[in-house]
Amino acid sequence: MAVMGAVQTGRNLVLPAVVGPSEYGLWGALLVAGALLAAFRTTGANEIFVGQNEEDQEQAFQRVFAIEVTVNALLMVITVAVAPLLALMYGDDRLLLLGMATALAWPAQTLQAPLWMLNRTMQFGRLRLIQSVDPVIGTIVAIGLAVAGLGAWAIVLGILVGAWGTALIAIVISPYKLRPRFDREALRRYGGISVPLWLSAVTASLVSLGLMVLARWEIGLVAVGAVTLAANLTFFAQRLDQAVSTVLYPAIAAAQDKPDVLHETFGKANRVGLAWAVPVAALLVVFGPELVPLLYGDEWRDAIPVVQWFAIAIAIAHLGTNWWQYELVQGDARPMAVNGVMAIVFFVVLQIPPVLLWGLEGLAISAVAQALGQLAVRTIYVRRRFGHWSPIGLALRSLLPVLPATAAGYGLLRTDLPLGASIGTFLVLLLAGTLLFERSLVREIGGYLRGAVR
Structure with a gap:
């Protein structure tokens, strides 16, 4: 947590000075729009999995994973669809391609689901180590590309590289098959918390x-x-x-x-x-x-x-x-x-x-x-x-x-x-x-x- 905080703080200190107020404003527009879309995926999946006590933990994981897969797939499509609206709202055509590119973060978020298990078993040190991959790699890429003159694209590409790096590690360490298990009764039970x-x-x-x-x-x-x-x-x-x-x-x-x-x-x-x-x-x-x-x-x-x-x-x-x-x-x-x-x-x-x-x-x-x-x-x-x-x-x-x-x-x-x-x-x-x-x-x-x- 300390490493992630220090790296992210360093990124937040360096990037505004490198890209300038206007380009950083573009990132701010993307960040808020992304936060809104991320809110739509707030199903409480992590909290649900941590709080449950089912006998078959692999099936429990796959049921919750099914929610994550469904929601994030929809959000990937929505992200691409709303990119033109975002460009129109802020009056800047550059947001069109930038917004579409951020859609690639959703499958990476989905594939990070195995990290829930580390939280449930209180393996916080291992969890923090894996989660630190995202900000560390993302920051290095973002700052390097920003210095090269890529502006807001530097930040977007840094975020994507970090997210996919963490996703690949999560796939490797997963003790369960990443197969969504659709269960109507489980969806109904979890819906009372998720909605x-x-x-x-x-x-x-x-x-x-x-x-x-x-x-x-x-x-x-x-x-x-x-x-x-x-x-x-x-x-x-x-x-x-x-x-x-x-x-x-x-x-x-x-x-x-x-x-x-x-x-x-x-x-x-x-x-x-x-x-x-x-x-x-x-x-x-x-x-x-x-x-x-x-x-x-x-x-x-x-x-x-x-x-x-x-x-x-x-x-x-x-x-x-x-x-x-x-x-x-x-x-x-x-x-x-x-x-x-x-x-x-x-x-x-x-x-x-x-x-x-x-x-x-x-x-x-x-x-x-x-x-x-x-x-x-x-x-x-x-x-x-x-x-x-x-x-x-x-x-x-x-x-x-x-x-x-x-x-x-x-x-x-x-x-x-x-x-x-x-x-x-x-x-x-x-x-x-x-x-x-x-x-x-x-x-x-x-x-x-x-x-x-x-």
């Missing part, structure tokens, strides 16, 4: 797509690049949370009849996620105005407020972030669907008006409004599941180790101290604050990370 998860993912992607299209036509393609840059920079803030969620889910599934254990793991997982996301967000808010132009050039200055507000939104999103896992292990995926529908409502009410009124700054602020709206929704479900839960108290606790470093960071920016020294001082104070206020949590994080690589 709400699908709806949740689709609505989230529709919000992202709507925001990008709105940015393109109200502000310009550079705004699409700014949003993509902000999303990629804040991506690193989510890495530890993803590692913890991956490690925890099999354990949550095993303890689904032990409410006290579930409550304890929920609280610890949230504190661990915030212990990483809040400091990363603070770093981007404080030093973003200096780092963005330093890393990418003055042409990216307009992206600074977007990066800062997106960082705050990501920190808010980590309050109760893995709530859905606890609903899922109880067999109730409907709350995720409700949350998704409300995201659409928040987009219309809280995000469109600021963009129309204030342009790029309105777009940046609207991300926080969406995050607060979704926090309100999941607070309702968390309290229904566990009783009293205070996101405000959790937020204040997560801010304690960060506040001294943040105050010092703002003060140091007003001096002649070099930027590197200022950031170094910020990190030292952050570490000291974390050890002072969250010493036990540091040990907890170490335990989760050791679990993630075993």
Whole structure:
């Protein structure tokens, strides 16, 4: 997980500077469209396979694999079909062939299904090693082609090479035949979980797509690049949370009849996620105005407020972030669907008006409004599941180790101290604050990370 995070972060730092805002904006358009289509394949196949306990595991795998094959085959056709629409929406013919090329990622995703078995058996170290092939190879190819002048094509080809590299390894290690087994009863049983998860993912992607299209036509393609840059920079803030969620889910599934254990793991997982996301967000808010132009050039200055507000939104999103896992292990995926529908409502009410009124700054602020709206929704479900839960108290606790470093960071920016020294001082104070206020949590994080690589 650490290797993948470092590689992907490096890619996100290098590629915008090499290809420029316009070409990176094209990639952003493809990324959001791809996320929407990927949402249509969110059937919960991995979660279903991990959570089931059938006697014949090969048949269980092949039944779930049948869902994956069917959905991804349809999405490959849809990806090719919507490429002309994508070019029309953004007013750029280059998106036609770029969009069609991304369709080749779907069969690669299908053939990665054997990796579910490593997750089910908690072979997280082996799983992470195989999954690291995608970002490592993809990044090398993408950066090399970008330097050669291929622009957005460099990123697309890098993604495809990485995805197919992982797929080939998954095929080799699979203990079962990659043969879909179509079972009407199994499809009906799994549908109760898959459909709400699908709806949740689709609505989230529709919000992202709507925001990008709105940015393109109200502000310009550079705004699409700014949003993509902000999303990629804040991506690193989510890495530890993803590692913890991956490690925890099999354990949550095993303890689904032990409410006290579930409550304890929920609280610890949230504190661990915030212990990483809040400091990363603070770093981007404080030093973003200096780092963005330093890393990418003055042409990216307009992206600074977007990066800062997106960082705050990501920190808010980590309050109760893995709530859905606890609903899922109880067999109730409907709350995720409700949350998704409300995201659409928040987009219309809280995000469109600021963009129309204030342009790029309105777009940046609207991300926080969406995050607060979704926090309100999941607070309702968390309290229904566990009783009293205070996101405000959790937020204040997560801010304690960060506040001294943040105050010092703002003060140091007003001096002649070099930027590197200022950031170094910020990190030292952050570490000291974390050890002072969250010493036990540091040990907890170490335990989760050791679990993630075993």
